[in-house]
Amino acid sequence: MGKTFAEKILAAKAGLDEVIPSQIVTIKPDYVMSHDNSAAISDKFKAIGLKKVYNPEQIVIVLDHCVPPADEKYSKNHQKIRNFVKDQELPYFFDINAGICHQVLPEKGFVFPGALILGSDSHTTTYGAFGAFSAGIGRSEAAAIWATGEMWLMVPESYKIEVRGKFRQNASAKDLILKIIGDIGADGALYKSVEFSGGGIEDMSIDSRMILANMAAEMGAKNAYMRPDNKTEKWLKGRVRSAYITIEPDNDAVYEKVLVYDLENLDRQVACPHTVDNVKPAEELKGTKIDQALIGTCTNGRVEDLRAAAEILKGNKVASSVRLLVLPASYEIYRDAIKEGLIETFIEAGAVIINPGCGPCLGAHEGVPAPGEKVISTANRNFKGRMGSPESEIYLASPYTVARAAITGVIE
Amino acid sequence: MTIKADIFLYGDDVNTDVIFPGKYTYTITDPNEMAKHAMEDLDPDFVKTVKAGDAIVAGKNFGCGSSREQAATCLKYSGVSVIAAESFSRLFYRNAINSGLPLVVVKDIGKKVKKSEQIEVDFEKGVLKCQAGEFNFPPLPNEVLGIVKAGGLIPYIRKKVGMES
Numbered sequence: 001m002g003k004t005f006a007e008k009i010l011a012a013k014a015g016l017d018e019v020i021p022s023q024i025v026t027i028k029p030d031y032v033m034s035h036d037n038s039a040a041i042s043d044k045f046k047a048i049g050l051k052k053v054y055n056p057e058q059i060v061i062v063l064d065h066c067v068p069p070a071d072e073k074y075s076k077n078h079q080k081i082r083n084f085v086k087d088q089e090l091p092y093f094f095d096i097n098a099g100i101c102h103q104v105l106p107e108k109g110f111v112f113p114g115a116l117i118l119g120s121d122s123h124t125t126t127y128g129a130f131g132a133f134s135a136g137i138g139r140s141e142a143a144a145i146w147a148t149g150e151m152w153l154m155v156p157e158s159y160k161i162e163v164r165g166k167f168r169q170n171a172s173a174k175d176l177i178l179k180i181i182g183d184i185g186a187d188g189a190l191y192k193s194v195e196f197s198g199g200g201i202e203d204m205s206i207d208s209r210m211i212l213a214n215m216a217a218e219m220g221a222k223n224a225y226m227r228p229d230n231k232t233e234k235w236l237k238g239r240v241r242s243a244y245i246t247i248e249p250d251n252d253a254v255y256e257k258v259l260v261y262d263l264e265n266l267d268r269q270v271a272c273p274h275t276v277d278n279v280k281p282a283e284e285l286k287g288t289k290i291d292q293a294l295i296g297t298c299t300n301g302r303v304e305d306l307r308a309a310a311e312i313l314k315g316n317k318v319a320s321s322v323r324l325l326v327l328p329a330s331y332e333i334y335r336d337a338i339k340e341g342l343i344e345t346f347i348e349a350g351a352v353i354i355n356p357g358c359g360p361c362l363g364a365h366e367g368v369p370a371p372g373e374k375v376i377s378t379a380n381r382n383f384k385g386r387m388g389s390p391e392s393e394i395y396l397a398s399p400y401t402v403a404r405a406a407i408t409g410v411i412e
Numbered sequence: 413m414t415i416k417a418d419i420f421l422y423g424d425d426v427n428t429d430v431i432f433p434g435k436y437t438y439t440i441t442d443p444n445e446m447a448k449h450a451m452e453d454l455d456p457d458f459v460k461t462v463k464a465g466d467a468i469v470a471g472k473n474f475g476c477g478s479s480r481e482q483a484a485t486c487l488k489y490s491g492v493s494v495i496a497a498e499s500f501s502r503l504f505y506r507n508a509i510n511s512g513l514p515l516v517v518v519k520d521i522g523k524k525v526k527k528s529e530q531i532e533v534d535f536e537k538g539v540l541k542c543q544a545g546e547f548n549f550p551p552l553p554n555e556v557l558g559i560v561k562a563g564g565l566i567p568y569i570r571k572k573v574g575m576e577s
Contacts, residue, residue, distance in 0.1 A: 024555045036438055043441070047566050049575035066438060073439045122479040122503055138481040138507040140565040147569055152555055186425050187473035191502045220473065222502055275425060362434040383429035383477060385453040390433075 002250030004158035006193035033119035036065035044143035054149035067096035070365035099330025113228040128224030129209035163200030165263040173208035174398035178269035182279025190220035207304035271396035293406035300378035301329030312403035318350040319409035363388030417467035424471035430454035447489035464491035471522035475504020512564035
């Protein structure tokens, strides 16, 4: 009987011949990622009582959640992290000038096919786009890995989502993942390893694949997976830090569920307030007035996304009733967007450019909406209060749909 | 271990942003202070009425969303002794165990229990009693039970690395 990706990689990493779903294994992750929460993790690490971390080279820290700090509390938080990094001599620390962790880790070569990465952030699933096994963990767990180098994981059951056909005009990976989440619900893949496959995935760019893996978290998935191919290899070339061995599912692997999506039938989608699975075709929301538009985040802040938005904005102006915020996901992307003239297009259109980081996505700073306002965003989460005001409403959509709404003032 | 508790009853998909708003995640570090904001964007009355030992009963996918451990921590420090739900998000499940807050998964429990009743949870037997009857739940796996018994992951690791006997 064939094995799924999760079964194969967890067996390999645990040093076992084979594992079965719901078995608990102990593994040493290749990397453990944390961000602004590293200060809180360092407190938990200190509570354990050890003087030194188990392996400094296993730890990657990226400051991204509130950069530059919005007030003294945030700046003290960053200061505490910098001091810890210095004390522990951690080699892989990225300060406020790198970007969002989920973009920075692949860019800086920490992500590769067959890697096992645990991150103290729910969207750690993103690295599945490169054929890695990556899952979110909590702060105490990150501290435990800092102390011992290892963690327990339960072997998940697996779902396969097969994607066929080609996107119709103006539809994109974001529309696909919103459609899937709308269909199966916010708990539709709870605790599952979700393998995306099929011609539709093979045709997608790495940027697009990352959107799917990123938002797999929003259907409850433990991790996402896509088979690495030439595109993966090309993207990683010159970045990845060491040789790697690709781990792939067997062709006769057994899946708990197989879903099939045909891109030929996919319309543009929007997730309505206040849950990510409250998804409707954009068509049904035509005319919904918006006050703020956001293009960026770890979901849709890459060059392909900025390009799609710039195409719409070129030669147009942001509606006078709308504030458009644009955040590239990393400085590498920011630089490329400048070279390509995308940033100039955004400025000409009247957008506000924000430095790479999580920005207003989690309501910490840089564009908290007022009560009663409606936001359309390319982010991955629209929970009540997510952007800082429980009385505001958040709609989630693709860069194309958000850019259209920014110039017309309404969802189209 | 048996817990008899008054309950707070909630629906499906109670997410981490309503349990503990993101705006506090880097500014509040004291767990007792976290408890003051528990359920703030879902049920502002929760912190006014919750008392030590109370339970939460909910529908499916409780704790979905962020990896933020404070969602579990704030509930534990507000006095919650157990959460019974139809299912939990994976990260909330791990965070609760790692905070020493026991969880039980009972089919359709959100529909079986009424708002103003008491529940009784027997962890050894794996039985939850309420007015609608007695319901079995799968006991926690041994590896996980060890963490809960130690009072959470940090004390568990302290023992493991030899900081405590």
